[in-house]
Amino acid sequence: MHQALAAQNRPRLTLRIGVTGHRPNRLDATAQTRVDEAAREVLDSLSEATSEVQKADADVLAQEAPELRLVTALAEGADTILACAACDAGMRLDVILPFRRGDYVATQGMQDAARATFEGFLKVAHSVLELDRAPSEAEAEGYLTSGRRMLEYSDLLVAVWDGEAAAGIGGTTQIVSEAVEAGIPVIWIHPDGATCLITETTQISSSACGAPVRAFDTPFTELLTEVVRDRLAPPDPGSNARARLERFMDTPTPVCSRWFIYDFLRYVVIGRKFRLLVEYAPDQETEAGWARFRDRAELVGGTNFAQKLADGLEARWRQADALALHFSHAYRSTYVANFGLAALAVVIGLVSVFWWNNANSVPIKAGFVLAEVALIGLILLLTRHGGKDRCDWHARWLESRAVAELLRPARLTALIGSTVSPFRESGRDDASDAWVEWYVRATLREIGPPSGLLDAKLLRTAIGSAVEDEIEGQIVYNSGAVQSSHRLDHWLHVWGERLFLATFLFGIGYVLVALLASSGVIYLTDGWKQAIKAVTTLVGGGFPAVGAALFGIRATGDFMVAGEQAKRTLAELESLKDKLNEQKTDPSRRQVSLLLTNLTRTLSSDTRDWAKIYRLRELTLPG
Structure with missing residues (x-):
């Protein structure tokens, strides 16, 4: 298979x-x-x-x-x-x-x-x-x-x-x-x-x-x-670009995975549906959009034309989309897990203070140290396994997403016997990405023009496909991206600040209690003194560690910038939707071609700008 x-x-x-x-x-x-x-x-x-x-x-x-x-x-x-x-x-x-x-x-x-x-x-x-x-x-x-x-x-x-x-x-x-x-x-x-x-x-x-x-x-x-x-010709044999192309082609299309940690974060913050099994199949609306498009392609260009699109462009989009989802979940879940595990390691190391005066404090401390070492080892293992020297989840996510987002909108101009060349960059200033452009161009070459009369009826069909099969879905996606990105950024920012503020208040409280106890205003038993010291130590070290982890997730995800990019794309899509709908009454071949080209360029630009946001966010140790 x-x-x-x-x-x-x-x-x-x-x-x-x-x-x-x-x-x-x-x-x-x-x-x-x-x-x-x-x-x-x-x-x-x-x-x-x-x-x-x-x-x-x-x-x-x-x-x-x-x-x-x-x-x-x-x-x-x-x-x-x-x-x-x-x-x-x-x-x-x-x-x-x-x-x-x-x-x-x-x-x-x-x-x-x-x-x-x-x-x-x-x-x-x-x-x-x-x-x-x-x-x-x-x-x-x-x-x-x-x-x-x-x-x-x-x-x-x-x-x-x-x-x-x-x-x-x-x-x-x-x-x-x-x-x-x-x-x-x-x-x-x-x-x-x-x-x-x-x-x-x-x-x-x-x-x-x-x-x-x-x-x-x-x-x-x-x-x-x-x-x-x-x-x-594809990239030269022996080049990094050729190796990445072969790696992409030889990777089986994933169906699901257990990389659920990033989805769990979104569930906690924005109430997104959460499952332990992350499935990569397109949702119902996406599948319905492709089904409508196949019908329209057959109506416009005949059975051979529709089959060419399905066997080539659509099949390769499905593989690229599934790979992009898989590697994005692996990459994002890993960096979220790394920051979380790092904070947890600090907290576990601090929890041992509650047993400092215990008769078995040494073996108990050894147990906590062992747990801390295990967590740090897991961080090292995940980072090394998913890093660029091994599975390279970050680069493969960006590359696969670039392929998917360049292929999908290209189907629209194909309906009217036109084709738009992909950008000469996929968002990274790296010659290793040259294979993305080659692969997309090679796929588009196979399709060829449709058979039929490019008249007002066909133009209306193309407009309907652009609006219903592409723009409306992208508007829903980008609207959700704006809201979820801003909510994630806000939640991580607020809770990070709260933890640092709580640390500050605990510190002030500890100083006040110490002053009151030393001046004889209050009396503390030895048990209370030890408990207050332990809790203050835990809070003083643990809260900042968790807060720093939240800020690390926020910085790596760059949710605010991603949200602003989605907002700009959303505005452009809504404008193009209005202009295309205006063409339905008396469509102009020149205007419809221009608008579909602009739509393809808009989505390609969005992919390029989005990739630029994340291209330097490689999987590294939290620091």
Whole structure:
């Protein structure tokens, strides 16, 4: 069972190749032949490079052969040349049309032969996403929108381009420029068949690109291999990031544990439901949200699209979420236990004062010392076992939570044929965390765009999913986090102060009693004197120890800062909810896309800021 889950959590290596280029009016028959030859060589080189990555990193990738996809609008000319070459090479087609397919055929002015070719490609395409053109939208804007969608689903861009300046918006030159600005390498195929790799905006000219070469020349092939590895490969073998990635993938998904001490603290302070067995399964509302989302995904993009989301993104979210819960309970319960045990050790050491005058004081004291040593030994054992040199609960909690919180909101933009890249940091200034971004990107690559018409109905479905399946649950969570964090912080602060104040008052009381006794105002028997000394010693040492433990828990948990962060996120979520609901009447594709992107960014920012709060709170001995 564990092997099956581990295999499911390994992403399939996927290379997405976007295409843009000229139509037949700028590609004569000779040019089309040369472009076809160059394109096939380029695709062969990319296929070989992807296979090399698969062989080198097979231990962290799915066993299936790498999947190469061509993301195209199937326009006559460059797109169909690349589509034909891709199909011959066994690659998958993901089609993103700027308009409804009937309108697109008309705007392209396709003749019978071209239309037959177009429809033939649509039949074999894995997905076909049609953008519904708004009445006020210019034709060029539709091409620009589809071009940008194509770039969102591309790791590399193949551009069949003559190098001329842009003739208008949405053309090849603009798409090439935007690709380079977005950090997407561009393989430039000139109509004469020469090829060149563009990675900087200064190269977007014939002279700046250097001497053109044929795609099958060895130096160019090696260059493509380097680019593919840079875009797709996981962290290098032997690196700390690679070790953490393998550790994450190989960890079985936990179901429950006995790390209940942190939950017990919250039960004492805020009355949270408490059980000795901590279960990690998502609650009823979360499960209902995922069920609704699966139904909506099938409605939007078809069965294959919904299944891809369920088998990839959702399954990996479940593993990451369960691991994050497990390691957070282990880490938090341990630091709470450590401070509590440290205070208890002090108290036990002080309790022995009640037997100082006992005939058996030495063996009794030895018993208390033994108990104190046992508690300190338990603290050392827990800290060493859960520390970064062993189980590393702290880092694994933050990493798993980052994966879960980057994957879950990404499902929303997927519904509208869009994708948002994760932040390049997970909240820690540590190269060891590079695997988090790679893992999330690799998972999102597998999904691809949905099949269907991106019209007002689909946009309303996406809005409903965002509000009901994501925002409302996050609002409930963050509202609870604000209240519980503030109550925990306040309770720990108040009781810590009370214990120190009680120590102060006991000390004053002891001094007053001593003065009254020495002046003869009151008379104390020897028994009372010993009892008062013992109690004062216990209170004078024990209360500050317990108070310090409470302040230590408060400082490590940083509940006030976490609560303020939750409050900021809550305000942003409520604002986004209102704006999305306003779009239900007459949804704008551009506005809905922007709002869903902002929602994803908000949740990603929250994860990043939250991780920054806790990244320095490693599991250490209480001090």
